[in-house]
Amino acid sequence: MSPANLVEITALNISFGSNSVIDNVSMTLKPGEITTLIGPNGAGKTTLVKAVLGLLSPTSGTIRRASTLRIGYMPQKxxxxxxxxxxxxxxxxxxxxxxxxxxxxxxxxxxxxxxxxxxxxxxxxxxxxxxxxxxxxxxxPELLVLDEPAQGVDINGQTELYRLIASIRDKYNCAVLMISHDLHLVMAATDQVICLNHHICCSGHPEQVSADPSYIELFGIPGAENLALYSHHHNHQHNNHGDILPLSEETENDHSHCGGHH
Structure with a gap:
């Protein structure tokens, strides 16, 4: 395990009976980095976090943690x-x-x-x-795990809370792993975004949202200029059952944002 990482997850699979919830997920958590998990309800976000916390054992794959890792956990409610x-x-x-x-x-x-x-x-x-x-x-904590920290908070309050989380990251130099249920909104302070729908659909660094009306229209909420999109290369899409479908070359090239496709 690299001394630069607090948590290393490699080829993680978690199943409940015949139901595969986490499929071949690999990721790392580093000091001073905020990682946000986004995805639809039932995508496996909470299951993945429980595995990081040591509350669930993987079906296969590995989770390696720094030997003296201190974790602070904030429940959704x-x-x-x-x-x-x-x-x-x-x-x-x-x-x-x-x-x-x-x-x-x-x-x-x-x-x-x-x-x-x-x-x-x-x-x-x-x-x-x-x-x-x-x-x-x-x-x-060296790792702060937040389960939808903005739950029940209005948009202005969410923006302030996200700034607060970023300031705490700066003060404590801790890693932050945060869950969001919203596929469209990712706070601007996030360093890494992972779109999860049982497997990792896409991941990358966020981009500051511009004042372009097309972006604001895409989000459709006030205060979108305080939030962020991120870019990724997405080589597949899902049908209504969550199964992977191949993309045509034209569709793949046009697929620049992970929005409401899951």
């Missing part, structure tokens, strides 16, 4: 019984044996120190995401 009185401070105490100073520093890192004494039940969606992110930071 957390259901807390509304009858259970819980402040942000007490919630953070459940995450790790961290000092009061560590908890305050984690909240400061996500710009949420003012929430320390508030009830978790009173938090907005964006505030709760910041608290969950602070909780993941208490492990002082």
């Amino acid at each position: 957390l259901h807390i019984d509304t009858t259970f009185p819980l402040t942000v401070e007490r919630f953070l105490k459940t995450a790790a044996f961290a000092s009061i100073e560590d908890r305050c520093l984690a909240l400061q890192a996500v710009r949420a120190e003012h929430l320390l004494k508030q009830s978790v039940h009173s938090l907005s969606g964006g505030e709760m995401q910041r608290v969950l992110l602070a909780r993941a930071l208490l492990r002082k």
